[in-house]
Amino acid sequence: MKIGEFAARSGISARLLRYYEEQQLLLPRRGENGYRQYSADMLRSAAQIRALLDAGMPTTIIRDILPCLSATEDIYLQKLSPETRLRLEQERDRISARIVCLARNRDAIDAYLSSVPLT
Amino acid sequence: MKIGEFAARSGISARLLRYYEEQQLLLPRRGENGYRQYSADMLRSAAQIRALLDAGMPTTIIRDILPCLSATEDIYLQKLSPETRLRLEQERDRISARIVCLARNRDAIDAYLSSVPLT
DNA sequence: TTAAACCTTCTCACTGATGTGAAGGTCAAG
DNA sequence: CTTGACCTTCACATCAGTGAGAAGGTTTAA
Numbered sequence: 001m002k003i004g005e006f007a008a009r010s011g012i013s014a015r016l017l018r019y020y021e022e023q024q025l026l027l028p029r030r031g032e033n034g035y036r037q038y039s040a041d042m043l044r045s046a047a048q049i050r051a052l053l054d055a056g057m058p059t060t061i062i063r064d065i066l067p068c069l070s071a072t073e074d075i076y077l078q079k080l081s082p083e084t085r086l087r088l089e090q091e092r093d094r095i096s097a098r099i100v101c102l103a104r105n106r107d108a109i110d111a112y113l114s115s116v117p118l119t
Numbered sequence: 120m121k122i123g124e125f126a127a128r129s130g131i132s133a134r135l136l137r138y139y140e141e142q143q144l145l146l147p148r149r150g151e152n153g154y155r156q157y158s159a160d161m162l163r164s165a166a167q168i169r170a171l172l173d174a175g176m177p178t179t180i181i182r183d184i185l186p187c188l189s190a191t192e193d194i195y196l197q198k199l200s201p202e203t204r205l206r207l208e209q210e211r212d213r214i215s216a217r218i219v220c221l222a223r224n225r226d227a228i229d230a231y232l233s234s235v236p237l238t
Numbered sequence: 239t240t241a242a243a244c245c246t247t248c249t250c251a252c253t254g255a256t257g258t259g260a261a262g263g264t265c266a267a268g
Numbered sequence: 269c270t271t272g273a274c275c276t277t278c279a280c281a282t283c284a285g286t287g288a289g290a291a292g293g294t295t296t297a298a
Contacts, residue, residue: 002245002246003245003246004244004245004246013285013286014245014246015285015286015287016284016285016286018247018248019284019285019286023283023284033246033247033292033293033294034246034247034292034293035245035246035247035293035294036246036247048224051220051224052220052224053284054217054220055175055216055217055220055221056174056175056176056217057175057221058283058284059283059284060283065224065228068227068228068231068232069224069227069228069231071231080235085232085235088228088231088232089232091228092225092228092229092232095221095224095225095228096225097174098173098174098175098221099218099221099222099225101170101171101173101174102174102176102214102217102218102221103218105167105170105171105184105188105214106211106214106215106218108187108188109184109187109188109207109210109211109214110211112187112188112190112207113187113204113207113208113211116199116204117198121273121274122273122274123272123273123274132257132258133273133274134257134258134259135256135257135258137275137276138256138257138258142255142256152264152265152266152274152275153264153265153274153275153276154265154273154274154275155274155275172256177255177256178255178256179255
């Protein structure tokens with residue numbers, strides 16, 4: 001599918017899709033004429049990228065973790081260098097830290113809202 | 120305490136503290152000579168600001184939610200306009216959405232790491 | 239087959255957010 | 269009076285994203 005249709009289906013502008021390609025987040029194949037060719041399963045990746053960006057993850061990290069997020073069983077069998085494993089573990093821990101921070105503050109907002117009278 | 124000492128104690132550069140003041144995140148009083156005067160309890164706020172920024176929260180939202188994060192019982196009694204309450208509830212929900220997204224992806228990373236053989 | 243309408247390409251430039259660097263001036267303590 | 273900490277201000281860097289123009293490919297319909 002060409003970029004226009006993919007943009008319409010994913011809700012991500014063609015402009016932004018080209019940007020994501022430039023950032024190495026989403027890499028479509030190219031046709032004979034140089035047109036980008038998106039496959040249907042890239043819709044899932046695209047949604048994941050959007051969700052992670054909206055959650056405040058930088059593109060560099062998304063680029064690192066995307067491959068293992070869309071991993072299927074046959075990919076699981078690929079080897080994983082100790083350095084890559086370590087980096088992924090660190091990213092996982094950083095995400096956990098984010099979650100803890102966000103949860104703590106959300107709970108604080110919630111406690112505040114509960115304690116203030118309704119009107 | 121002046122900006123130099125506060126920077127040393129908080130681990131946030133003086134330059135960045137001035138920036139946070141410009142962004143209305145942390146507003147120290149001013150002495151006769153125009154020097155910024157930070158109070159000790161601003162250290163907590165400063166840490167909270169850093170944590171939230173590191174977790175990917177934008178300054179505008181932090182500015183909104185900070186007052187209710189450092190709220191003490193006497194502040195709880197202040198009135199809260201329905202609009203403000205609504206905005207806070209929306210922010211809380213947005214934070215929850217972020218948490219869900221981050222947790223899902225962290226778990227995916229974790230599952231991947233568990234499934235790939237050790238070496 | 240040609241023409242119009244549309245899509246895709248790339249590139250330059252720009253925004254807004256989060257910072258950082260450095261110049262030039264002021265204040266205060268030794 | 270020199271030194272160091274502070275003041276403001278202008279400029280710059282990076283990241284995520286957008287706008288617009290020029291050139292060329294694709295489709296449709298006369």
